[in-house]
Amino acid sequence: MQHVVEEKIKLVPRGNITSPKGFTSGGLHCGIRKKKQDLGWIYSEKPATAAGVYTTNLFQAAPLQVTQESIATDKCLQGVIVNSGIANACTGQQGLADAYEMRQLFAAKMQIPPEYAAVASTGLIGELLPMDKVRSGIAQIDKEHEAQANKFERAILTTDTKEKSVAVTFEIDGQNVTIGGASKGSGMIHPNMATMLGFITTDATIDQHALQQALKQNTNRSFNMITVDGDTSTNDMVLVLANGMAENRVLTEEHTQWNVFLQGLYIVCEMLAKEIARDGEGASKLVEVNVTGAQTDEAAQAISKAIISSNLVKTAIHGADANWGRVITAIGYSRQTLDPNQVYLSLGAVDVVKDGMPIAFDEQAAKEQLVQDTVKIIATVGDGEGKATAWGCDLSYEYVRINASYRT
Amino acid sequence: MQHVVEEKIKLVPRGNITSPKGFTSGGLHCGIRKKKQDLGWIYSEKPATAAGVYTTNLFQAAPLQVTQESIATDKCLQGVIVNSGIANACTGQQGLADAYEMRQLFAAKMQIPPEYAAVASTGLIGELLPMDKVRSGIAQIDKEHEAQANKFERAILTTDTKEKSVAVTFEIDGQNVTIGGASKGSGMIHPNMATMLGFITTDATIDQHALQQALKQNTNRSFNMITVDGDTSTNDMVLVLANGMAENRVLTEEHTQWNVFLQGLYIVCEMLAKEIARDGEGASKLVEVNVTGAQTDEAAQAISKAIISSNLVKTAIHGADANWGRVITAIGYSRQTLDPNQVYLSLGAVDVVKDGMPIAFDEQAAKEQLVQDTVKIIATVGDGEGKATAWGCDLSYEYVRINASYRT
Incomplete structure (x- = not known):
């Protein structure tokens, strides 16, 4: 990938969601899918200011409801658990209970409050999660392991043909700030449709309201400007976690370097979005x-x-x-x-x-x-x-x- | 085709646009296309009350402008000339002049005022009509020939795989009223897109305003409810000509049998629309x-x-x-x-x-x-x-x- 990046903003070679300070991640196979990795997680050493954007589909899947509730509580997240293979959509009360349990188990394993955990799913519509497999999968997570971003990137894929990741770095208040991202795009899993998931991490210190606005504004120009087949999934979601470990002054729209952050976030969103479009089902260009x-x-x-x-x-x-x-x-x-x-x-x-x-x-x-x-x-x-x-x-x-x- | 038709409304076996009294039609090869028929016409013995609906595409093709001008003049038509192979769209002033000339030549041949003639085209976007071929084609039209609806149906096709026609008959004021129709659907002609054309004839006597309303209302429930690929062409048009030769009392929305006419018109529109959908490019069902x-x-x-x-x-x-x-x-x-x-x-x-x-x-x-x-x-x-x-x-x-x- 070749991209024109503003001089102040540098692309991190092989950058990913663990490029910003304090983030680890991983992925494993718990058995929702036959062989492929199907459970991924992100963890931040410190609670991170969080923001999200969600599908407008009326049949919003259970994990989106749970994630929105988490973020609404303290406007922060410290971990994200994601499964592929089953979307946990059109699954009613049981599906909602399963999403809550997934959050609870993951939070306990990470030793964080449940409200500091987000849940995302992608895959089959209308089937319940095999919770025994999810439970044993979460039990295997080891947050002390070295960062394994590529395992996370792989575990969230469906019929995508390749992992999608990026990171950029720049200075704010003389401190190095890094933004990383991972996404999955249009894979068909019977009887579901393409689902778009995006996860963005940063060590920037940032005001939550400003972060939500920045995410929304950038999503409208990036993730919302791609199409594979015009079908909006029940599970689409983009989350951003900002853990403040770069120790810059709090970013708001009034910060003199606000535009640098905004541009950095945009580059991450655009690159992830373009890679989703390029890897659309059956796409050759x-x-x-x-x-x-x-x-x-x-x-x-x-x-x-x-x-x-x-x-x-x-x-x-x-x-x-x-x-x-x-x-x-x-x-x-x-x-x-x-x-x-x-x-x-x-x-x-x-x-x-x-x-x-x-x-x-x-x-x-x-x-x-x-x-x-x-x-x-x-x-x-x-x-x-x-x-x-x-x-x-x-x-x-x-x-x-x-x-x-x-x-x- | 099997259809449930209200008892009062009968399907005419092998019915078409010449089933109503006083209509003739034909088609021929003038050379716009290599071998296939490419010029069709409809003629009514008497001037017919006329109404039309047109594409909402901003790049409306020249013939649509000419046809709307014709209908606006006296709210009636006595003939329609249609070519396939070239859409006469994105052709500027020359394209408009060509459409006017096509109307003029056809009207002269039919011995009717130019404003009583409509023009329709389907095919290539951005190419000028080969007017020498159109001129010699119109010169060959012989309105005295026996009705040749199947030649008309064939001449308006592009990559459609079959002709589309229908007619229904019913009584109004004790008189037999017939409505016939022909359409063409989704054929790709480089570098154009599917174009939908519909032509409806009837010997009903009807108020022009009521006819326009009936066409619009029925189009919204039939032609506007089909899709092949979601692309709205520059040349879509549906015309209806009602020549009054059934000699019923003038139909308006106050006529006690208005609903019978409306239902008859709907059946024609729905059948033509469904046949277009069934014959969509590459469609198997x-x-x-x-x-x-x-x-x-x-x-x-x-x-x-x-x-x-x-x-x-x-x-x-x-x-x-x-x-x-x-x-x-x-x-x-x-x-x-x-x-x-x-x-x-x-x-x-x-x-x-x-x-x-x-x-x-x-x-x-x-x-x-x-x-x-x-x-x-x-x-x-x-x-x-x-x-x-x-x-x-x-x-x-x-x-x-x-x-x-x-x-x-």
Whole structure:
């Protein structure tokens, strides 16, 4: 991965959720899944200021309710327990009781109050957790072990093809501050759908309200701007834990270096989000859509999401077909106000539409843009200030295979 | 096709747009496409009261502008000219001039005023019509020929696999009234997207305002409730022509038999819409989603559309996999207000969810429901009065193949 990072903000080589001071993590196999690791945990030496964002799906899974209750208590967390294989969604009172027990057992093992623990799950909808396996799994956790972030990253995956992690570091008040992150994306586990989970750790000292705002704002520009198939899961969640061990002055929006922190957090969110999109089910490439000139940022977000979500755009990119008409069509049905005659469109470096009309372009040059590892679609839709970037992937035979034949 | 039709309303065997009195039609090959027929026309002996509904896409194609101008003039039409192969969209001033010329030439040939002619196109976006071919094609039209509805039905297709037509008949004021229809659906023509066109003819005598209202109301429940891939074309249009030759008393919403006409029109719209969904690109089955118990009809429409548009639901149905969790998830992200604990769900005759929780069901029995030619998903989402039905199709390898590899 190559990224442009502000000079003040440095990417940590092989950085992850244990890069910030005071965090450990691990993962193991407890038996929810046949062979793959299925139980991961994060622990902070000190209670950490915490914030979260959660799925808007009405069928919010039990662990999300428990986690929100934990954070609401003291606005802090000291540990996170995550399982893959079963989502604990649509599981009613028993599912809720299981999520509470998972929190209780993990907290006891970590010697922290239950309200300092968060719970997350991803996998099957409508099945109960095999609590005997969860219990014996939690009993095996050893928080004194050396940091094993890669085991955590692996334990939270479903049909993702690779682990996703990142860390950045920068100075605040002359202190080194680090932000790390891990995520899992779109894996199909029968009979569930893609679930997006993100976990961010930092040793920054930060005001809780400011942290919640920063997370929400950054999520809207990163995790909420990716799509694999437009289906919002019951279990989506992003958590951030800030344990203050960097010993900077408390960060708030008034802090002179607030923007540095915000930018660092954004880089972590964006990289995790992009890796989820790139690793979408059956995906062979990352697609990035840049929209500028919209009336507002919200309008630009709606337009870029319409483009990135179009099955016709996604299949055309899969086939490396410079089907600009499908992009124009998606802009046209995005329900935003714009003048079609002011629309410009490029596929990578190749201009294809000017003033809403096609312009002659070299087919071979356009094709070369579309066989890249990362395909860029750049649209200008007027002379407004609104801009947005969205990420997604192509739609392949493999997507259909994964999702049509899981049980057959 | 088997359909339950109200006793008063009879399906006309092999009925089509020439079933109502006074309508003729035809189709021919003028050379826009390589071999397939590409120019179709409808003619009414008498000027017909006319109404239309049009795509909401901002990039509305030139022929739609010309057609709306025609109808606005005297609220009537006497002929329709349609080409396939090129959409005449994103073609600027030249495209508009071409659409006007097409109307002018066709009207002259039919000996009707230009404002009594409508124009429709479907196919390639961003290319100009080969007007020499269109001119010679229109010159070949012979309105005195016997009715050739099947040639019209064929000439308007793109990658549809079959013609779509229907007619129903019933009595109004003791007179036989007939409504006929033809449509084309989701065919991909590089670099365009699916376009939906519908043409409805009737010999009913009807007030123009009432006709427009009836068309709009029925379109919202039929053509607007189908999806193949969620992409709204630049060229979508449904027109209705009512020439009054049945000699019933003028139909308005106050007419005692208004509901019979409305029901007849609905049957035509629904059948044409369902055939479009069934013939979606790469589709192997029709999917019908029934939602009841919503707070309003609009809420039920939003929920049913969320389900029918989900790639995960569509691939599961392709694989005959009883993945009810994906349906629940789609209900959950439909942005409607409902109590998850009041949700019931059946796949055909097999109940799978009760009170928002899974219930034990026979996997084989569920699979049998999903291999049917028409797959039914039935959801009750509360105790409200709102209900809706949506139609779509499965998502197959063939869809990806058609749309990824058209030019490669």
